[in-house]
Amino acid sequence: MASAAALGGFARFYCRAGVAAEIPKRASMAKPSNLLKVAVGQMTASADIQSNFQTCAGLVQEAVAAGAKLLSLPECFSFIGSKEGESLSIAEPLDGPIMKSYQNLAREAGLWLSLGGFQEKGPDAGHLYNTHVVLDDAGGVRGVYRKIHLFDVDVPGGPVLKESRSTAPGSDIIAVDSPIGKLGLTVCYDLRFPELYQQLRFQENAQILLVPSAFTKKTGEAHWEILLRARAVETQCYVIAAAQAGKHNEKRESYGDALIIDPWGTVIARCADKEATGIAVAELDHQFLESVRQRMPIGQHRRYDIYGHSSGGAIGTTPHEVTSSL
Numbered sequence: 001m002a003s004a005a006a007l008g009g010f011a012r013f014y015c016r017a018g019v020a021a022e023i024p025k026r027a028s029m030a031k032p033s034n035l036l037k038v039a040v041g042q043m044t045a046s047a048d049i050q051s052n053f054q055t056c057a058g059l060v061q062e063a064v065a066a067g068a069k070l071l072s073l074p075e076c077f078s079f080i081g082s083k084e085g086e087s088l089s090i091a092e093p094l095d096g097p098i099m100k101s102y103q104n105l106a107r108e109a110g111l112w113l114s115l116g117g118f119q120e121k122g123p124d125a126g127h128l129y130n131t132h133v134v135l136d137d138a139g140g141v142r143g144v145y146r147k148i149h150l151f152d153v154d155v156p157g158g159p160v161l162k163e164s165r166s167t168a169p170g171s172d173i174i175a176v177d178s179p180i181g182k183l184g185l186t187v188c189y190d191l192r193f194p195e196l197y198q199q200l201r202f203q204e205n206a207q208i209l210l211v212p213s214a215f216t217k218k219t220g221e222a223h224w225e226i227l228l229r230a231r232a233v234e235t236q237c238y239v240i241a242a243a244q245a246g247k248h249n250e251k252r253e254s255y256g257d258a259l260i261i262d263p264w265g266t267v268i269a270r271c272a273d274k275e276a277t278g279i280a281v282a283e284l285d286h287q288f289l290e291s292v293r294q295r296m297p298i299g300q301h302r303r304y305d306i307y308g309h310s311s312g313g314a315i316g317t318t319p320h321e322v323t324s325s326l
C-alpha cells in the first residue's frame with residue numbers, strides 16, 4: 001500500500017529546499033520483481049511446546065497462502081514458562097529436536113523463517129542464550145544472533161524482570177543475506193539501543209531489521225510503535241516486528257501489535273487485533289528503499305570521522321567528500 005502522505009511529505013520537503021520535486025513512487029513505478037511479500041506473526045505462547053508449534057505451523061500456512069517469502073515469529077515463539085527456571089529446563093542446542101521441528105516446517109512450507117528468541121542451551125547450567133535464528137526455505141540455518149541486551153528492569157507500574165538471572169548475553173552483531181534483502185537480526189529489548197541498528201545499517205548494510213519481541217503491556221503502550229518507527233526512519237530500513245500478545249499465564253501478559261514499517265517510517269502492515277493470533281503481510285519495495293536513501297543521504301552525511309568507526313558499505317566517508325542535494 002503506497003503511503004501517499006509520506007511521499008507527499010517528501011515532496012514538500014524538497015520543494016522547501018528549493019530542489020525540483022521528483023516524488024519517489026512505489027508500487028506503481030516498481031517492477032513486480034522488486035515487490036517481495038513478507039509476513040509478521042503475532043501469538044500468545046504458553047508453556048506447552050507442542051501447542052505453540054501448532055500455532056506457529058498455522059501462521060506458516062497463512063503466510064504461504066498469502067504468498068509471503070518470509071515469516072517472522074516473535075521472541076519465545078516455542079515456549080513461555082510461568083515458573084522461575086522453567087526456560088532453563090527446556091533449553092536445547094540449535095541441533096536439538098525443537099529447532100529441528102521448525103526446520104522441517106520451513107522446508108515443507110518452502111518459507112524463510114525468522115525465529116526470534118529461542119531458548120538455546122547456554123554456556124553453563126544456569127544460563128541459556130536468547131537466540132534469534134533465521135532459517136531458509138530448505139530449513140537450513142542461515143543466521144544465529146544471541147540477544148546482547150538483557151531486560152533487567154523494574155517496569156514502572158508493571159513487573160520486575162531480571163533476564164540476566166538465567167540468560168547469558170551474546171556479543172556479536174549479525175546480518176544475513178536473504179531473497180528479500182539483507183536482514184539485521186535483533187531481539188525485543190535491543191530495540192532501545194539505537195547504536196546496534198546504526199551498525200546493522202551502516203556497517204553491515206542491512207535493509208530489513210527484524211525485531212521479534214515479547215514487550216510488556218506497560219512498556220508496549222508507551223514505547224513500542226514509536227521506537228520501531230524511529231529505528232525505521234533513522235536507518236532507512238524496513239522494520240519487521242513480530243510480537244507476543246495477550247495473557248500467557250497468571251503472571252505474564254504481552255503487548256502484541258506486530259508491525260511492518262517502511263523506510264520512511266510508515267506502518268504498512270499491522271495485525272487487525274492487537275491481542276489475537278495472526279499474521280499481517282506487506283510488500284517490500286527495494287526501489288522505494290533506494291529512493292528514500294538517495295533523497296535523504298544520511299549514509300553520506302554520517303560523521304564516521306567523529307563516531308570512530310569505518311564507513312562500512314556506505315558511499316563517502318566524510319561529509320567533506322559529499323555534495324549534498326539538500
Ligand SMILES: O=C(O)CNC(=O)[C@H](CS)NC(=O)CCC(=O)C(=O)O
Nearest residue numbers: 076151161163188189214215216219
Ligand atoms: O523471559 C523470557 O521468557 C523471554 N524474554 C523476554 O520476554 C524478554 C526478557 S524478560 N523481554 C523483553 O526483553 C521485553 C522488553 C520490553 O518490554 C521493553 O523493552 O519495554
